Amino acid sequence: SLDDQVAISSPETLAALRTAASCLKDLFPVAFPTETVYGLGAIALNATAALKIFSTKGRPADNPLIVHVSSRRMLQTLLPQNYTLSPSYELLIEHFWPGPLTLLFPCDHSLIPDIITAGQPTVAIRMPSHPVARALIAVTDAPLAAPSANSSGKPSPTRAEHVLNDLNGKITIILDGGPCEVGLESTVVDGLHEDGNIRILRPGGITVEDIKRVLVKGFSDANTPIPQVLVHRRDFRDDALEQAPTTPGMKYRHYAPSVPVTLMRMSDAPLGIEPLSPSAFLQDLKRSMPHSSDILRVGLLMPSDSILMKSLINDTTIQWHEFPFGLVSEPAIIARRLFDGLLTLEREGVDLILVEEVPEENEGLAIMNRVKKAAGSSQWITIP
Ligand code: TXA
Numbered sequence: 001s002l003d004d005q006v007a008i009s010s011p012e013t014l015a016a017l018r019t020a021a022s023c024l025k026d027l028f029p030v031a032f033p034t035e036t037v038y039g040l041g042a043i044a045l046n047a048t049a050a051l052k053i054f055s056t057k058g059r060p061a062d063n064p065l066i067v068h069v070s071s072r073r074m075l076q077t078l079l080p081q082n083y084t085l086s087p088s089y090e091l092l093i094e095h096f097w098p099g100p101l102t103l104l105f106p107c108d109h110s111l112i113p114d115i116i117t118a119g120q121p122t123v124a125i126r127m128p129s130h131p132v133a134r135a136l137i138a139v140t141d142a143p144l145a146a147p148s149a150n151s152s153g154k155p156s157p158t159r160a161e162h163v164l165n166d167l168n169g170k171i172t173i174i175l176d177g178g179p180c181e182v183g184l185e186s187t188v189v190d191g192l193h194e195d196g197n198i199r200i201l202r203p204g205g206i207t208v209e210d211i212k213r214v215l216v217k218g219f220s221d222a223n224t225p226i227p228q229v230l231v232h233r234r235d236f237r238d239d240a241l242e243q244a245p246t247t248p249g250m251k252y253r254h255y256a257p258s259v260p261v262t263l264m265r266m267s268d269a270p271l272g273i274e275p276l277s278p279s280a281f282l283q284d285l286k287r288s289m290p291h292s293s294d295i296l297r298v299g300l301l302m303p304s305d306s307i308l309m310k311s312l313i314n315d316t317t318i319q320w321h322e323f324p325f326g327l328v329s330e331p332a333i334i335a336r337r338l339f340d341g342l343l344t345l346e347r348e349g350v351d352l353i354l355v356e357e358v359p360e361e362n363e364g365l366a367i368m369n370r371v372k373k374a375a376g377s378s379q380w381i382t383i384p
């Protein structure tokens with residue numbers, strides 16, 4: 001529901017939440033689980049608290065933060081007076097909140113510190129569905145600004161352990177709520193343009209297909225046209241394609257472990273690029289890849305029914321590290337495991353990670369958005 005009622009399961013949980021809330025009120029950031037990824041939270045309406053998020057993550061100051069609320073009432077306290085939500089926003093909130101959808105709202109700059117919006121005229125707000133996130137905001141009784149709880153540029157954490165590995169020594173509290181269900185960040189939506197259309201600034205946990213479905217159904221009886229859903233597609237081979245900015249954060253290199261990542265593509269290769277057979281690719285790899293131990297260690301993030309993976313692992317002169325990744329037909333599971341896979345394989349000490357492309361539909365759009373940023377290079381492969 002969209003109200004403040006949160007169930008807290010035990011006295012220990014309540015005590016942990018109160019400790020975290022008092023840390024937040026002392027203006028120190030706290031890491032907490034959300035349904036998407038772990039967040040690094042601070043009191044949003046306090047610039048000093050928000051500043052500590054930037055220093056802890058090493059985050060560029062021009063990248064704005066999402067403000068998290070636990071109730072519709074709390075949302076209202078952040079919006080300009082007399083502002084009424086558009087019918088599209090009402091529909092999106094009704095269907096997707098609490099959940100992995102972030103909406104841009106006009107910003108009341110007298111209320112929201114500049115450091116949160118980083119010079120944008122708007123403020124991004126979402127209501128997470130994770131019970132620990134909701135309870136933390138409700139117990140603190142204040143909106144929390146929270147980016148993902150990782151050092152800037154790294155894959156986002158989807159387990160408490162990932163946060164500990166990355167930010168140990170820089171923060172004092174990590175609330176452990178288990179692995180994140182969604183595994184990729186929220187979808188960032190801008191519905192504030194005069195044309196009434198819905199712009200997807202960052203694909204994420206709520207799919208474009210879901211958003212379209214809700215708008216088409218919700219507007220079917222209205223006398224106004226159905227808003228269009230516009231997606232900024234970005235191909236990392238051709239930055240010039242993306243003249244229109246998506247979110248300020250999207251221009252940075254992102255989601256990259258310290259190990260090189262190669263995106264393995266079976267779709268049509270662009271002109272001038274000759275696809276390789278799996279065995280020719282492996283030959284090249286063994287020749288070119290510097291590796292520390294005597295055997296090349298390669299991490300695989302490929303669906304368990306991948307044809308490409310079957311042909312690669314025939315080569316027993318490479319030490320393969322397969323991370324369980326779900327079936328081709330289960331993009332939601334691939335989404336859930338992607339960041340965990342990158343971080344786990346990095347920690348296993350592989351020399352290289354190969355990620356197989358997935359179709360850019362449903363969760364696949366957000367998966368490929370993250371993978372293209374994580375990958376330093378792509379390789380086109382022909383499967384006989
Ligand atoms: O799922 C999520 O959204 C997670 C969890 C913790 O809630 N948070 C998250 O935050 O992913 P972060 O900071 O890693 O990503 C926020 C994204 C960035 O791309 C940022 O540029 C964009 O949202 N953003 C924030 N405020 C914006 C604004 N006013 N206009 C446009 N983009 C904005």
Ligand code: MG
Nearest residue numbers: 147148156185
């Ligand atoms: Mg992030």
